[in-house]
Amino acid sequence: MNSADPGIDTIGAEHRLSGKVAVVTGASRGIGEACARVLDAAGARVVLTGRTTSDLQRVAAGLRHDPVVVTADLAPAGAGTDLARRILDQVDRVDVLVNNAGIPMRRTPAQLTEADLDLVFSINVRSLAMLSIALAPSMIAGGGGSVINISSVAGVHGPLGRVAYAGTKGAVDAMTRALAADWGPQGIRVNSVAPGLIATAIWEEARSTVPGLIEDLAGQIALKRWGLSDDVADVVLFFASDASRYVTGETLVVDGGMARVAASSSPPALPELET
Numbered sequence: 001m002n003s004a005d006p007g008i009d010t011i012g013a014e015h016r017l018s019g020k021v022a023v024v025t026g027a028s029r030g031i032g033e034a035c036a037r038v039l040d041a042a043g044a045r046v047v048l049t050g051r052t053t054s055d056l057q058r059v060a061a062g063l064r065h066d067p068v069v070v071t072a073d074l075a076p077a078g079a080g081t082d083l084a085r086r087i088l089d090q091v092d093r094v095d096v097l098v099n100n101a102g103i104p105m106r107r108t109p110a111q112l113t114e115a116d117l118d119l120v121f122s123i124n125v126r127s128l129a130m131l132s133i134a135l136a137p138s139m140i141a142g143g144g145g146s147v148i149n150i151s152s153v154a155g156v157h158g159p160l161g162r163v164a165y166a167g168t169k170g171a172v173d174a175m176t177r178a179l180a181a182d183w184g185p186q187g188i189r190v191n192s193v194a195p196g197l198i199a200t201a202i203w204e205e206a207r208s209t210v211p212g213l214i215e216d217l218a219g220q221i222a223l224k225r226w227g228l229s230d231d232v233a234d235v236v237l238f239f240a241s242d243a244s245r246y247v248t249g250e251t252l253v254v255d256g257g258m259a260r261v262a263a264s265s266s267p268p269a270l271p272e273l274e275t
Helices: 030-041 053-060 080-092 116-140 162-185 201-208 213-218 230-242
Strands: 021-024 045-050 068-071 095-099 145-150 186-196 252-254
Touching: 021 030, 030 045, 030 053, 030 230, 045 053, 045 080, 045 162, 045 252, 053 068, 080 116, 080 201, 095 116, 116 186, 116 230, 145 162, 145 230, 162 186, 162 213, 186 230, 230 252
Parallel strands: 021 045, 021 095, 045 068, 095 145, 145 186, 186 252
Antiparallel strands: none
């Protein structure tokens, strides 16, 4: 980013990504789209990947720094490695990787099948690991980089009916720490961001059709509101930039206090304590 760019005054020097190349998977909507926009605003050239070309092109049309669109389905075996090859056919190197692509899955233990497990782990874990591993040599050749994995608050506490999904996100956080150990000497930092309740398209139908859902769930959050995609993207920018230059192997929960802070819709009436 240079001084002629719009928004330069809103980006601190330590957050600027001028001349950097950032890859965002699942970039066609929601958190991925917000990440692509904030990284572009910070000066990065963004490579957007996802399954739907038209949606990626829509996001790319709003970016300023020569974005690149690479359409990919990360479910098949070998997809992560293949995507890395295709990305490096388009750009000389990668400095930042945001592993945001993933699928939700709500199944009770009685409903869960082996096929369900294979599907959710193939996208949320296997492709994330193999894409990261395949892009790491490019980062190392450039003197280092930053990998940011989008996990979930589901990997921090035990949600009902989410055993497979929670398992993938716990795996992502564990791999984050292990990769940070492996790649630290080569200058690659690896961190994860664990969003809580974020008002994205996944929740759109339920938010509009289930009476009281928005208010009931907001009541369980210390900050008393659902998160927005930008709330997560701003933390991703922190991890992508020099502002987090001495941080690696961390999972930062972005949930308004839902997982670790006591909250209720109406504070209980507690008896006065005698002094």
